[in-house]
Amino acid sequence: MHPHHSHVLQLDIQGTPQAWISLEHAALHVATGSVAWVDGEGPLATLRGGFNVARGRQSVIDVHPIIALTGASRVNLFDVAPAFSKRKLLRRDRMTCGYCAQRFAERDLQCEHIVPESRGGRWTWMNLVAACSACNGRKADRTPEEARMPLVYLPYVPSRFEGFLLEGRPIRADVHEWLAVRLPKGSRLS
Numbered sequence: 001m002h003p004h005h006s007h008v009l010q011l012d013i014q015g016t017p018q019a020w021i022s023l024e025h026a027a028l029h030v031a032t033g034s035v036a037w038v039d040g041e042g043p044l045a046t047l048r049g050g051f052n053v054a055r056g057r058q059s060v061i062d063v064h065p066i067i068a069l070t071g072a073s074r075v076n077l078f079d080v081a082p083a084f085s086k087r088k089l090l091r092r093d094r095m096t097c098g099y100c101a102q103r104f105a106e107r108d109l110q111c112e113h114i115v116p117e118s119r120g121g122r123w124t125w126m127n128l129v130a131a132c133s134a135c136n137g138r139k140a141d142r143t144p145e146e147a148r149m150p151l152v153y154l155p156y157v158p159s160r161f162e163g164f165l166l167e168g169r170p171i172r173a174d175v176h177e178w179l180a181v182r183l184p185k186g187s188r189l190s
Contacts, residue, residue, distance in 0.1 A: 008044060009164065009175055011068040017164045017179070018069075023047070026063045040065035041174040065175045081125060082163025086111050090130050091166045092158055094188060098129030099139065101152040108132060114155065116141045125157040159184050 008026040010018045013036045027047050029035050042064075049059035082088065089111055095103050098112065112131030115121030118141055129151060131139070139147045158166055161182045165171070166189070171179075183189055 006044075007169065008063060009066045009178075011066065013068055013070060013072075015068060017160055020164070020167070020169065023063055026067055027061045029067060029069060030061050030063060034069050034071070036068045036070045038064035038067050039174075039178060040172070044172070065172050066178055081157045082160065082166065084123060084125060084128075087168055088158070088163070088166040089125075089128055091168055092125075092156075092162070092188065093130035093153070096130060096153070097132040097135050098151050098153060098155075099131055099135035099144075099149045102132065104130075104132050110136050112136050112139065114151070115143060119143075126155050129153070129155050153188075159187070162187055162189055165189055 006023050007020040008023060010021045010026070010029075012018055023045055024047075026044075031049075043062040044065040045063050047061045047063060049061060051058050087106070090106055090109050095106065095109060097104060097109065109130045109132060111123075111128050112135070113121040113123075114127050114129060121127050135149065139149050144151055161179050162184075165176070165179050165183075180189070
């Protein structure tokens with residue numbers, strides 16, 4: 001088993017991503033019978049448990065890379081925007097400055113407020129874009145219009161499926177594909 005792919009994508013019964021969980025956590029769901037269905041190209045891991053004397057064999061649990069749990073979803077996650085982080089924003093914007101359109105390394109980009117913080121601009125998906133330090137410095141405390149620096153792309157709130165891809169953790173190809181086919185039309189990640 002590849003150590004980087006040791007996380008399982010947990011879904012609700014409708015197939016909405018809920019969380020990345022550990023192999024052990026997923027195995028517990030399998031053992032307690034709370035998995036409605038699984039997906040992915042074969043098991044992520046086979047865990048061996050205790051020896052059952054009555055049956056004369058060791059218990060074995062197959063953990064798949066995608067598991068859907070029984071029961072109602074806690075919240076309608078389509079109404080919940082993915083949590084914001086600098087890393088996810090830079091990935092959403094494909095490491096490209098929103099003003100000069102050049103690609104940069106992650107360390108050379110900043111989260112840039114479209115409406116400046118000093119003027120009530122908030123830390124939200126819709127008010128932030130990736131920007132290189134030169135453009136960020138040039139725009140300063142102005143709006144793009146005032147600075148005569150039009151945005152080369154528009155910000156957007158990532159969908160639940162995009163949020164899981166934007167985390168940037170290593171994902172098995174089959175899990176990546178499963179998420180990718182469910183991206184909204186026009187997603188920058190597709």
